[in-house]
Amino acid sequence: MQSNSDCENSVEGFSRRIRLRTLRLIHEAKSSHIGSAFSMVDLLAILYTRILRVDPARPDWFERDRFILSKGHACAPLYVTLAERGFFPREWLDDFYRDGSRLPGHVTHTGIPGVEVSTGSLGHGLPIACGMALTGKRDGSKYRVFAMLSDGECDEGSTWEAVLFAGHHRLDNLIAIVDYNKIQSLGTVKEVLDLEPFAEKWRAFGWGVREINGHNMAQIEETLTRVPAEANKPTCVVAHTIKGKGVSFMENNLLWHYRAPDQEEMAKALVELGAEE
């Protein structure tokens, strides 16, 4: 659609396409959380093109890797990614957020192939992921469980209950990725509830930790390919990201946790994302 650039089939091209479609989705729906969506698009792109063992034709295949979007408010790029990968028709996206739609503004599993778990209230994804990972290990299954968390939801006690549990039970088939964009709902993470020293916290709870640039495709791929990061431990990938990544006026700006782009902003954003229409 937007570009015939020669990298269209590359993961960078895939990622750009996800951003563009997400932008259109949120603009047309006048929904929120575009900043939270854009910060994790590159991570999603690598996951769904290089890492996850999933089969769009068999979304319930038992040995599939599980991906849980715990930061359910950033659902738009996941819906787009799943549609791009063929889990469901792209036309479904046209109804995102609308009356009677099956695609609400927080990620929902009901009737949507490829979505494992519904979230939206924060701090729910990692405990469920622990249950799936523990079951997989006990049953000798080969699947892995990936959970994408926001930094804000690391305020939740339930997240840390799960962090403690996974370390104790040495769930080496569990990978938590924290989209550490440093901005939460009412301010910066540093202002609201500072998580630092963040990586050390996970390490102290028995996890193998990798800190990466969450927009460096090669680094993301290399990191997520080499899991577990440490033998017999769950893996935490602290992905340093930029809220609103890809559109200059959205980057590192709290406003875009809430705002949907108007026509003028939309036009500018399309240019920055390289849309050709």
Add this chain to the structure above:
Amino acid sequence: MRGAFFRALLELAKQDERVHLVVGDLGFGVVEEFARRFPARFLNAGVAEQNMTGIAAGMALSGKIVFTYSIANFPILRCLEQVRNDVCYHNANVKIVAVGGGLAYGALGATHHATEDLAILRSLPRMVVVAPGDPVETEAATRAVTAHAGPCYLRLGRAGEAKIHSTQVDFVLGKAIEMHEGRDITLISTGGMLGTAMQVTDILYNAGVQTRLLSMHTVKPLDTAAIESAVRETGAVFTLEEHSVVGGLGGAVAEFLAENWETPLTFKRFGLPSEFSSFVGSQEYIRGRHGLSAEAVALGICAKLEKVQALASIAKV
């Protein structure tokens, strides 16, 4: 009821390898046998009920039948959003078991009184709410919730209650058990008040009031057919529960009657006031302070019925 539950659970686990038990670091002296016999299907999640419930949902979504177990409000209220979102919304095959329903832990104080659980749990979509009346019903209920695909809440009393049923019961989720036939009034009991309800029935019988007694072990789905017959055939309905009068069995019956009955009807809920207990005491003691002894309930029923002679005869006893 606790012993009956674990007896049934061990038997079920032997028959069905999907059956798992996840506890919140409670159950000293009762969970060990399950843990010993089925170590790969047992998990102590620690004192972390939110995580315990999320884990249970994750296990259930991976094909297991998962029982979570703790006491009083811990496996339900502490983690209510996990119960709602992770378990009910996903229709996860999780059975939440709370021991110490009602005032079983009376002397431990109001934090340990599970007296709003039926109201809260029955408001959750998909949740089946079961409060068996004695150990016999408990064993049957444990089998029934295991066979039901989807979320269930099993509210148990404590350990060592007397059996009320002398034989096995025909136990079906959502279908009340008629304990006693009667034509004058109907008394509907849920959970551990069944023993008291039997005594009430005897007292009233001796005072000339023929009481139909229903054990409403399933609060949701409610056996509305049994309630309808009760009203049509006896004309007066009373509910009895070790729970707040707000929203539990009495609330559920009242909702049904208010919408479905045109003619004037005699109805009263016996339960606990919507208050935190300002005193401690044994289960029996606190029940008594709140008018839930058999005599007090029988008197309350007669007063409502304006049966002066019956009142006088009970009061004399």
